[in-house]
Amino acid sequence: MICGVCLKESPQLWQLTDLISVSFQAVGLCRHCQRKFHFLKEENVCPACCRRQKNKTCCTDCQKWRHFYPEKAPHEALLVYNEALASWMESYKFRGAYHLRFSFAQNIQQALSKLQDCVFVPIPLSPQRLQQRGFNQVTGLLAGAGLPYTELLVKSAETTPQSQRTRQERLQLPQVFQINPRITLSCQKVILIDDIYTTGTTLVQGQKALQQAGFQVVKTFSLAR
Ligand SMILES: [Zn+2]
Ligand SMILES: [Zn+2]
Numbered sequence: 044m045i046c047g048v049c050l051k052e053s054p055q056l057w058q059l060t061d062l063i064s065v066s067f068q069a070v071g072l073c074r075h076c077q078r079k080f081h082f083l084k085e086e087n088v089c090p091a092c093c094r095r096q097k098n099k100t101c102c103t104d105c106q107k108w109r110h111f112y113p114e115k116a117p118h119e120a121l122l123v124y125n126e127a128l129a130s131w132m133e134s135y136k137f138r139g140a141y142h143l144r145f146s147f148a149q150n151i152q153q154a155l156s157k158l159q160d161c162v163f164v165p166i167p168l169s170p171q172r173l174q175q176r177g178f179n180q181v182t183g184l185l186a187g188a189g190l191p192y193t194e195l196l197v198k199s200a201e202t203t204p205q206s207q208r209t210r211q212e213r214l215q216l217p218q219v220f221q222i223n224p225r226i227t228l229s230c231q232k233v234i235l236i237d238d239i240y241t242t243g244t245t246l247v248q249g250q251k252a253l254q255q256a257g258f259q260v261v262k263t264f265s266l267a268r
Pocket of ligand 1: 046047048050051073074075076077082107
């Protein structure tokens with residue numbers, strides 16, 4: 044296996060599950076690089092958004108959401124957004140290191156495969172952003188994990204990136220997501236997926252668009268929180 048982060052080759056101990064998932068074994072994460080990332084553990088997170096904290100009570104962010112949008116679906120995240128994740132994301136998303144879609148493939152596969160009676164819907168990019176980046180980082184992660192997904196949402200015109208807005212501005216944003224008119228689905232249960240959960244605004248906007256079209260967002264999911 045070649046480590047997608049440090050690009051060193053490391054010997055691999057094969058397990059039974061690897062036989063099913065050989066495709067994402069070629070470019071993974073070596074043990075050294077793995078140690079820089081922190082997986083969120085259920086006992087230390089907010090039960091509504093997976094934010095890392097010292098207890099299991101609902102965090103202040105989610106208490107606000109309960110007030111503004113009580114229907115907000117529970118959120119699950121895999122990793123803590125730490126320095127290593129930020130630098131990984133910079134390479135993957137902004138420097139075109141598309142091979143990094145395999146880094147957490149097994150973890151994503153494990154987390155989502157238990158929800159297979161639902162349709163996986165990625166947060167879309169606008170056409171301009173997609174052309175600029177060359178790929179949608181969220182569909183990349185799902186494809187890397189060998190999971191089927193449906194691009195049920197589309198995003199219209201590009202606006203100022205979320206990261207350049209204040210929290211208040213983000214909460215007041217107009218709807219930017221629409222239902223893809225070319226897709227018909229019989230399943231109404233949806234898991235909405237993004238790469239990072241920061242304020243939850245993007246996922247809430249996606250959830251609102253889906254709910255208005257009659258879909259039920261069972262859960263939202265992100266690689267990092
Ligand atoms: Zn490495
Ligand atoms: Zn929370």
